[in-house]
Amino acid sequence: MSAPAPASNRAAGRAAPGAPPAPVNAERLRAQERAENALLAGLTVPGMLLIAALVLAPIGWLFWLSFRNPAGFTFDHYLRLLHPSYTLTLQTTFELSFLVTAICILLGYPVAYIIAQARPRMAAVLMMLVLFPVWTSLLVRCYAWLVLLQRRGLLNTWLTDMGLIDTPLRLMHNFTGTTIGMVHIMLPFMVLPLYGSMRAISSDYMLAASSLGASPAAAFRQVFVPLSLPGLVAGTIIVFVLCLGFYVTPALLGGGRVMMWSMQIERNVNYYSDWGAASALGVVLLVMTLGIMWLVGRIIGFNRIVGAR
Amino acid sequence: MLSRPATQTQITHGRRLWLYVLVGLIMFFLIVPSLFVIPLSFSADRYLAFPPSGWSTRWYAAYLGAIEWRDATYVSFTAAFLTMIVSTVCGTLAAYGLHTARLRLMRLAYVAFMLPLIIPGILVAIGIYLLYAQFGLNSTMPGIVMAHSVMAIPLVVITVASSLKSYDMNQEMVARSLGASRPWAFLTVTLPQIRISVITGALLAFITSLDEVVISLFIAGGDMSTLTKRMFNALRDEIDPTIAAISTLLLLVSVLLLGAVRLLQRKSGRDT
CATH class of the missing domain: 1.10.3720.10 (MetI-like)
Structure with missing residues (x-):
């Protein structure tokens, strides 16, 4: 399974070469697309928070602990x-x-x-x-x-x-x-x-x-x-x-x-x-x-x- | 039958009979050992013997009569049910977000979602144990559910993302162009069509939580001991036939869930 978002989707928002000139509200459309992407990416936040808090943070902590003793840094x-x-x-x-x-x-x-x-x-x-x-x-x-x-x-x-x-x-x-x-x-x-x-x-x-x-x-x-x-x-x-x-x-x-x-x-x-x-x-x-x-x-x-x- | 060609290279079934026998034996090795717990659980003997000298349901009575086994079963099934809800919601949202957001970052996010599967379980377990110790979450239901959800979310993401890949997103676009909001379009158009994979993911999450051992060994104790934790400790000390009764019941749950998934997949195969 590869990462989602097929290439066709990704390219859809951009103007292809030889396409008609960009519409006058291109700037607004782009801003809207950015906002929508941010919103959609936001859907991954609850799961990501759980994984970050319960898996990534503790492992970072363990990493830190592995170099510590009461006196400070150690191998x-x-x-x-x-x-x-x-x-x-x-x-x-x-x-x-x-x-x-x-x-x-x-x-x-x-x-x-x-x-x-x-x-x-x-x-x-x-x-x-x-x-x-x-x-x-x-x-x-x-x-x-x-x-x-x-x-x-x-x-x-x-x-x-x-x-x-x-x-x-x-x-x-x-x-x-x-x-x-x-x-x-x-x-x-x-x-x-x-x-x-x-x-x-x-x-x-x-x-x-x-x-x-x-x-x-x-x-x-x-x-x-x-x-x-x-x-x-x-x-x-x-x-x-x-x-x-x-x-x-x-x-x-x-x-x-x-x-x-x-x-x-x-x-x-x-x-x-x-x-x-x-x-x-x-x-x-x-x-x-x-x-x-x-x-x-x-x-x-x-x-x-x-x-x- | 045996003289018919088996493959394009014209080898006959007869000439590779040994291969069928070998694969049969390997399948036997995969399936049969687990099934031995069923007759053992109905044994009347105090010690494990096969075939048993008589039959009884005394080990089921022992299981149902012991308050600590009953409590552990309650904890495990509650945790599995709550984990199923948390991880199905988080996982489905994440899979949808990963699929639709057109950001480069999403590739990295997908890998991040797979980390709980890649990182050795023992390391995740002691990490969560260390973290929970700071917040008093060890041996609490919310603690167990969150920890189990972390292990189940990747499986839900994989299952749902793979069905989104074969789903035509334009259908949702049509709904939205006809005036539906994005969440409404998802709920009424997309979700009904990917429901099989969502349910499959949910059942996977349930069984993941129910069978989770290593993390539970560290973070589930006292009144909040899970079935797996009690079983693990019992297995380390002595082989008590009560475990055979519990194992048979767990086997039944597995068969029911796997059967449900198969049925759903067959049904979806007919629909499309």
């Missing part, structure tokens, strides 16, 4: 982040985010591919199945995984009953459980942009490729995959960025053994009331998030990332 809060307990957290956060994103790509691509090629009615049904988890409470899904993955949970019971394993596997309160839970949450965010971009690929391209002698596999690899890249990049960024700041699933399925960046922030606020450390951690997380989005936005266009959601 201490950032220097403390170099301590192994924090760098280890950063490493875990990136490892988990990379792993979850990679699995989401592997699982999301075939799903989006099939939905994009299905007949409209079937595609609508499949799309609803993909959207169902998005509309389901995050906590309900975490609870379901806790039930399935726990030591005497369904998965372990079944695997033991079938004789595949002797002792129950450790599936939760560790890296494995967190990964499974997060992939489950993130997968729809990969499928949606991928589907959008695959849907836009005309089947004529594939037809042309095969008429030029490409095998189905070659046509897929050389024509389809490159054309689906914008969706893939958008999905990858959305999933990766969401993973970096994710809190709920790692906190529940990780059972305290998987320490994410966001959990360090929570811990510093709730247990230590250490706002200096919490805000420094927050600023680093924000800079990483915006940095990645900016980098990719430069490559494929920012609106594509936002619009694909």
Whole structure:
């Protein structure tokens, strides 16, 4: 989704070259247009005020706090982040985010591919199945995984009953459980942009490729995959960025053994009331998030990332 | 069936059967785990076992009998309803303003409206917590509603803006040239035609508030604890089957809302 106000609208108020001479009241018309634009822009004020007051102002404040100690200006809060307990957290956060994103790509691509090629009615049904988890409470899904993955949970019971394993596997309160839970949450965010971009690929391209002698596999690899890249990049960024700041699933399925960046922030606020450390951690997380989005936005266009959601 | 070509490249359905099986399994992974909470919620066992040794509604009774769960449910649904109203009004106004105002600034404004989705939730949460602490807004209904609205407004803006893009603004111009004021033209001409997306946005706002966890963990406490906050704490301590009953009810709400959206979209598809 790109920014509103199509170009035709924007140009309507100005005189085109070769048009009849400006009317005598041109000045008044322009003033009126300005007034109307100001009024229309004013409609965004209530929402903008809420976002500015509740999101932008506090983040500015956190930014300020991250450079303050009782004595005044300081870099201490950032220097403390170099301590192994924090760098280890950063490493875990990136490892988990990379792993979850990679699995989401592997699982999301075939799903989006099939939905994009299905007949409209079937595609609508499949799309609803993909959207169902998005509309389901995050906590309900975490609870379901806790039930399935726990030591005497369904998965372990079944695997033991079938004789595949002797002792129950450790599936939760560790890296494995967190990964499974997060992939489950993130997968729809990969499928949606991928589907959008695959849907836009005309089947004529594939037809042309095969008429030029490409095998189905070659046509897929050389024509389809490159054309689906914008969706893939958008999905990858959305999933990766969401993973970096994710809190709920790692906190529940990780059972305290998987320490994410966001959990360090929570811990510093709730247990230590250490706002200096919490805000420094927050600023680093924000800079990483915006940095990645900016980098990719430069490559494929920012609106594509936002619009694909 | 299997020997018929599936795509333009003449690959047959049979030759890519593996792909259908794979996608089927992934769909299974997406849908089925959440559904397990339904049979569990009707279990008669004290501990989670599957299949349960007997059936009962004792966990529903436990849920309805516990005053703190009832209070939390009341808080959550009140907050969701109020959030829906606040964010639908603010979001629809904003989407209309962003769409019609011919200013360069509007591009930047659109990005600003998306910020609550982009900025990590934990950061928004501690920011609001810090702010509310100064104004005594923590653990108050207005505080919860404002915070949830901030998360819901971007979704309403996205939904409404996308339908305004395919709406022919000239219709409103006609109404105005016939003497309608701008607000009247919007209410009687434009709004009825974009109503599906406004309602969709409203339902999205409702479910966003109902399911919001991270911000609520920080700003909703005591008497004003939301359902999600109580559930989160209960899940961290022990896996109580009461949660299965609550989860089943929440699942039902999700299905009803998603069904309503689908129905609306199908209806709008027929109308146009």
